[in-house]
Amino acid sequence: MSIVPKIVYTKTDEAPALATYSFLPIIKAFTAPAKINVESKDISLAARILAIFPEYLSNDQKIPDNLSELGELAKNPEANIIKLPNISASVPQLKAAIKELQEQGFKIPNYPEEANTPEEKDIQKRYNSVKGSAVNPVLREGNSDRRAPKAVKNFARNNPHSMGAWSSDSLTHVATMSENDFRANEKSLTLSEATNVKIEFTDNEGNTSVLKDSFPLLAGEIIDASVMSKKALLAFLSEQIKDAKENNVLFSLHMKATMMKVSDPIIFGHAVTTFFKPVFEKHQAVLEELGVEENNGFGDLISKIQALPEAKRIEIEDDIDACYNNGPALAMVNSDKGITNLHVPSDVIIDASMPAMIRTSGQMWNAKGEQQDTKAVIPDSSYAPIYEATINFCKQNGAFDPTTMGTVPNVGLMAQKAEEYGSHDKTFEIKGNGVVRVVDASGKTLIEHNVEDGDIWRMCQVKDAPIQDWIKLAVKRATATNTPAVFWLDETRAHDIELIKKVDKYLSNYDTSLLEIHILSPYYATLFTLDRIKEGLDTISVTGNVLRDFLTDLFPILEVGTSAKMLSIVPLMNGGGLFETGAGGSAPKHVQQFVKEGHLRWDSLGEFLALTVSLEHLGENLKNSKALILAETLDLATDKFLENKKSPSRKVYELDNRGSHFYLALYWAEALANQSKDADLKNLFTKIYKELFASKSKILLELNSAQGDEIDLKGYYLPNDELANKAMRPSETFNKIIASIPAESVLM
Numbered sequence: 001m002s003i004v005p006k007i008v009y010t011k012t013d014e015a016p017a018l019a020t021y022s023f024l025p026i027i028k029a030f031t032a033p034a035k036i037n038v039e040s041k042d043i044s045l046a047a048r049i050l051a052i053f054p055e056y057l058s059n060d061q062k063i064p065d066n067l068s069e070l071g072e073l074a075k076n077p078e079a080n081i082i083k084l085p086n087i088s089a090s091v092p093q094l095k096a097a098i099k100e101l102q103e104q105g106f107k108i109p110n111y112p113e114e115a116n117t118p119e120e121k122d123i124q125k126r127y128n129s130v131k132g133s134a135v136n137p138v139l140r141e142g143n144s145d146r147r148a149p150k151a152v153k154n155f156a157r158n159n160p161h162s163m164g165a166w167s168s169d170s171l172t173h174v175a176t177m178s179e180n181d182f183r184a185n186e187k188s189l190t191l192s193e194a195t196n197v198k199i200e201f202t203d204n205e206g207n208t209s210v211l212k213d214s215f216p217l218l219a220g221e222i223i224d225a226s227v228m229s230k231k232a233l234l235a236f237l238s239e240q241i242k243d244a245k246e247n248n249v250l251f252s253l254h255m256k257a258t259m260m261k262v263s264d265p266i267i268f269g270h271a272v273t274t275f276f277k278p279v280f281e282k283h284q285a286v287l288e289e290l291g292v293e294e295n296n297g298f299g300d301l302i303s304k305i306q307a308l309p310e311a312k313r314i315e316i317e318d319d320i321d322a323c324y325n326n327g328p329a330l331a332m333v334n335s336d337k338g339i340t341n342l343h344v345p346s347d348v349i350i351d352a353s354m355p356a357m358i359r360t361s362g363q364m365w366n367a368k369g370e371q372q373d374t375k376a377v378i379p380d381s382s383y384a385p386i387y388e389a390t391i392n393f394c395k396q397n398g399a400f401d402p403t404t405m406g407t408v409p410n411v412g413l414m415a416q417k418a419e420e421y422g423s424h425d426k427t428f429e430i431k432g433n434g435v436v437r438v439v440d441a442s443g444k445t446l447i448e449h450n451v452e453d454g455d456i457w458r459m460c461q462v463k464d465a466p467i468q469d470w471i472k473l474a475v476k477r478a479t480a481t482n483t484p485a486v487f488w489l490d491e492t493r494a495h496d497i498e499l500i501k502k503v504d505k506y507l508s509n510y511d512t513s514l515l516e517i518h519i520l521s522p523y524y525a526t527l528f529t530l531d532r533i534k535e536g537l538d539t540i541s542v543t544g545n546v547l548r549d550f551l552t553d554l555f556p557i558l559e560v561g562t563s564a565k566m567l568s569i570v571p572l573m574n575g576g577g578l579f580e581t582g583a584g585g586s587a588p589k590h591v592q593q594f595v596k597e598g599h600l601r602w603d604s605l606g607e608f609l610a611l612t613v614s615l616e617h618l619g620e621n622l623k624n625s626k627a628l629i630l631a632e633t634l635d636l637a638t639d640k641f642l643e644n645k646k647s648p649s650r651k652v653y654e655l656d657n658r659g660s661h662f663y664l665a666l667y668w669a670e671a672l673a674n675q676s677k678d679a680d681l682k683n684l685f686t687k688i689y690k691e692l693f694a695s696k697s698k699i700l701l702e703l704n705s706a707q708g709d710e711i712d713l714k715g716y717y718l719p720n721d722e723l724a725n726k727a728m729r730p731s732e733t734f735n736k737i738i739a740s741i742p743a744e745s746v747l748m
């Protein structure tokens with residue numbers, strides 16, 4: 001039996017999952033003649049939850065652990081995975097998903113807020129393994145190469161998105177800590193040889209407890225540890241709340257509570273209790289009794305006080321109103337529904353929220369639904385300066401001009417849970433005063449910090465092999481595009497000092513004489529890059545994991561309006577390919593619109609781009625010439641798709657996600673019909689193209705008639721498969737043509 005080349009297409013959540021119902025059948029049909037088996041793997045939040053509780057489920061409800069399987073696959077040379085954005089669940093999202101699954105008949109346990117018994121501890125541990133950013137770090141066995149393809153950039157130049165004007169007297173600014181934060185307290189070193197380390201806490205009475213048992217570190221690995229002082233954080237937050245009030249700007253907090261699933265919800269919780277301090281102080285006992293968890297956002301308090309007797313509830317609500325009246329205005333997530341920036345930790349996620357604000361004249365929305373200047377609170381000062389620099393730049397130079405601005409591709413260090421984004425299992429909220437130590441196998445203390453009760457201590461790692469691979473990728477991209485590359489590293493920050501030594505060392509392995517390479521701190525790298533971008537010049541940003549995340553939303557959103565249009569390649573270190581779609585998320589508001597009025601405005605351009613490079617990778621690796629032709633023609637189809645503006649519109653009764661997939665199929669079939677490298681594909685797709693073209697009006701009418709009404713998918717986290725399939729494939733005519741593409745040549 002011949003081997004069937006395989007592409008794994010992930011099934012995720014929300015809008016991208018809905019889009020998959022429509023797009024995957026098209027992909028399967030078009031690739032079948034090249035004997036490519038496109039296999040779907042469900043790694044949605046719902047599937048991940050069900051996979052960890054098999055003993056609670058009946059046999060027909062059980063789901064395999066697809067994510068672990070894919071994690072293993074990512075280490076194999078034959079990996080070819082297309083990864084769509086997925087929910088990185090905050091606790092409120094996790095609980096909502098659990099509730100929905102229980103209502104659908106899955107007898108999974110509740111999420112234990114407090115775990116006391118061994119059984120509860122086990123359940124909590126399992127849930128924590130799917131909480132937050134639990135997918136990407138498992139699959140990312142390589143570093144990242146994200147950029148706007150030429151066609152996307154040209155499209156934005158010719159069809160600029162709206163950009164809110166900036167005024168030099170804008171009051172918007174970034175507020176960040178000046179001392180005692182993660183940046184200030186960081187200590188770092190490079191290991192000369194492999195060892196095991198454990199993390200322990202010794203209190204002031206001399207009692208030692210192990211925070212994390214011994215785990216291995218490799219030679220050449222950089223480790224760093226740091227601590228954010230609770231006292232300093234609380235003082236900073238109080239000061240910023242006061243300052244926002246005095247200066248009449250919105251108070252907004254920008255965190256990454258999903259990726260930084262241990263530290264950032266704690267910081268978020270401190271902002272909630274500081275802002276609503278009188279409520280938490282006066283009603284402490286009641287709120288404790290109700291089990292209010294401030295780390296889950298102010299929304300947790302609001303929902304839990306509904307269970308109180310009316311008089312008590314009204315008393316608390318009056319005190320909440322007093323906080324709103326006496327404090328600064330809060331930035332709103334949804335002014336109509338009264339949802340503030342502090343309601344849910346996953347509503348405002350820094351990588352998307354800061355660029356959205358910068359694109360909107362540096363403003364966010366107040367309770368009246370009006371735009372207002374904003375104080376963007378980013379407590380830790382490690383990366384806040386990049387936004388400060390961008391905001392200052394806009395105040396001086398006005399908004400960026402998408403018709404002329406240059407582009408900023410990113411080469412990001414992320415393989416093997418690099419840096420902060422791999423620190424969850426080594427992050428602790430310290431209970432008591434004392435010292436935290438990282439101790440090696442010989443008993444030697446590698447790093448130590450004095451800590452106080454409530455401080456957040458964390459350790460990060462980055463291995464040498466990923467660093468070497470990252471530098472290689474940076475040189476490759478700089479060489480391929482003849483573009484200056486800037487390593488965003490700060491020679492005054494402990495971790496970066498270690499990394500700079502490696503950059504210097506490994507860069508010397510390459511002939512860089514014709515390349516322009518700089519090492520600049522994030523603040524100066526931003527200014528350097530922005531000066532160039534304004535002149536229409538391109539600059540590669542070569543960054544660590546957090547800046548990879550931040551910059552691949554910041555620049556795309558400014559340059560092309562959204563990060564959904566990014567090409568996002570992860571060359572896996574063992575030779576496989578992981579192709580992420582876009583750089584953005586799963587946009588929950590798109591689903592809300594779809595169920596309300598049957599219009600899905602999700603743009604699958606990121607999926608088209610990812611599929612193209614996935615087919616190219618497969619074609620090259622497995623010498624499958626048909627796959628290469630599919631890639632070339634899909635590229636042409638995507639260009640035409642952009643030229644003819646067939647991306648989904650935002651409004652009901654206009655072209656939506658499904659209609660955009662029809663056009664992609666039409667243009668792909670056309671390009672396959674027009675090529676002459678492969679006669680089989682030409683003959684087959686000439687017929688398909690003719691049929692699609694002849695039925696165009698009918699298909700568009702069928703697709704359009706499906707819009708306007710409410711759609712019941714009988715589930716948000718786990719929609720009913722049949723209903724979703726029906727809703728996303730409403731054109732019988734289109735479905736028939738797709739089904740007519742012969743699939744028998746593929747072994748399933």
Ligand SMILES: NC(=O)C1=CN([C@@H]2O[C@H](COP(=O)(O)OP(=O)(O)OC[C@H]3O[C@@H](n4cnc5c(N)ncnc54)[C@H](OP(=O)(O)O)[C@@H]3O)[C@@H](O)[C@H]2O)C=CC1
Nearest residue numbers: 085086087088258349352564583584585586587601602603
């Ligand atoms: N790679 C991954 O798996 C990622 C997952 N996430 C997850 O996504 C969720 C939402 O995150 P959030 O930070 O709000 O960011 P999103 O990137 O989902 O959303 C920001 C905004 O960008 C626009 N947008 C993003 N993608 C598309 C698309 N394909 N088509 C059209 N518009 C798009 C939408 O704005 P508008 O409609 O106004 O144009 C959207 O509201 C969270 O659960 C988060 O954990 C987030 C980032 C990456």
Ligand SMILES: O=C(O)CCC(=O)C(=O)O
Nearest residue numbers: 088133136258259549583
């Ligand atoms: O995994 C996540 O939670 C988000 C990932 C993300 O934002 C990114 O990689 O750009």
Ligand SMILES: [Mg+2]
Nearest residue numbers: 351549553583
């Ligand atoms: Mg991101």
